[in-house]
Amino acid sequence: MTVLADPALAADARRERRFFLSLSLPALFIVGLAAILPILWIIRQSFLTTGGEYTVGNYEKVLSSGLTWSALVTTVELSFGTLAFCILLGTPLALALASARPRVANLLMAFVMLPLWTSILVRTYGWLVLLRREGLINAALTGSGLTAEPLPLVYNFTGTLIGMVHYMLPLFLLPVYAAMRDIDANLVRASASMGATLGQTIRTVILPLSTGGIFSGSLIVFIYTIGFFITPAVLGGGKVNPLSIRIERTLSTFQDWGSASVLGILLLVLMALIGVMFLAARRLMARNKFGTAHA
């Protein structure tokens, strides 16, 4: 932070800061209205019986049920599974995009963005057409004799994961691509001129410099996938039941708003935990980077 010697200038800067801060008030107001208030309402609801009396019974009921914990495990499995595939598929793609000539990069980018502009419902049902037993992929596989029986590609965990990775890949890609684009090309040239192989350059220069992007991308993947509903509902065949589906079922079959609120809070806590984990990991990595620099 710069220290201004002239008190008049300093006062000016303070006034300016206050003004900019006040510009955020409408946004803060909307966030308060649209996010904080409903959350407070859900917290209140989680402590009410159907008759409207205060209770902790909802928490006992939800937290002691095996269904809750298996839904939690499914949620985490889906999120981490999606993240793993996004990193495996998205990072090389981002590297290709960042190093391609502008015209090629733009064309590739259009292909990446196209699905992002399509409704999630359309895309999910699109996968159904491709993946089902008599769908395009299985017809090609059995028709060419590669497999004798159609593969179980959908109405299970596999199908759900395919749909979710497809949805998340562009959203993961964008921050990673942005980070890789920002890497100074001279650093890559320098490492090459010092005799590093391409693999070594990627490992020691490009990847460490794009960790920020990979971190942001991963966080986005988590924020989205933890509450995913449509994809597991359509592609899971009733066998993949994360917390979001558990919440819907608690409402539609049991009309139990109290328990559904507890499940919603659980989702919130899970998100907060993952957020803290990410921050910690990021700090740890930043410290390690300095550590190696000093060594």
Added chain:
Amino acid sequence: MSWLRISLTAFAISAALPVHAQTVTITTAGGDYGNAIKEAMWGPAAKELGYDVREETQSDGLAALKMQVTAGAVTTDIIHLGSPEGAQAAAQSLLEPLDYKIIDPNSVPAGAKSDYCYPFDSYGTVMSWSTKTYGQNPPKTWAEFWDVAKFPGRRALRANAQDLIEIALLSDGVAPADVYPTLSTPEGLTRAIKRLEAIKPNVSVWWTSGAQSAQLLKDGEADLVVTWNGRAQTVKADGGTVDYTFKGSVIGTDCLAVPKGAPNKEAAMKLIAAMTQPARVAKLTDFIAYGPVNPAGYEGGLIPEDRLKTLATAPENAGTSVFSNADWWVKNGEAAQKAFDEMMNR
């Protein structure tokens, strides 16, 4: 004389064109079904009564009802529910009692009668199969449906205990009349759940919406599907390689109710009475294969002879079927669904 004629004309005009038409809001499930209810039932009835009827659609009527009533913001006057949901809503005091001075309480069989939700049509949860897979030799009973050695193939069942636990007991040799007495004992429920667990490895999809079950049949994704007769009939009529049977079906009814605190209560009762006249519930079968609950709907040739065999409650289809017991579900539904969910989780 002329002043009399003028005032009489004015009177006639104001009677024909009331300044404030009574408005009533009705909430149905929408889609083909909602449209059928409109065309056959409330459309003509509204015209007759001179009401201005507004339609809202909700795929989950009970959840919407509960939200409206508990929030104290009731916008709908008539809501279309499944009878189990109707009984559940009544038990949670979300409904106004039916006004039996306006609606005829004796127009439905005693077993189907409700003080809160008027049953108007019926459907069967039936066994349907791909004729491509089984040709002329499909499973004929639920016991055969469970026999995966004799009838290999992929099954699709609804991801809900409703109707399925009844069917599970039928497949295990329980007589239709003994289904609910058996289910009412803890061992009976466990027996039904165990039976479902036995077929689980052969269930490729647990469907969650009627439209999805129809799609599974159409796409050949499953060979044996437990679904609603209306859905199976639609796929069959569209030329799908599908057939179904009413033998051993679980018959459910749908009903109409007035939410507690509805803005136009009395008009709602009148509209329910008018839209469920025998000719109108019989007319509903023009659009969808859901037969009248009111026996008068089957009289006087209101429904063509050849259509009768597509209706769950038609006289010739009764006998092997079980009438879904809404009161049982209100009392035991939560325990049954929980046991079902835990089975799905294992």
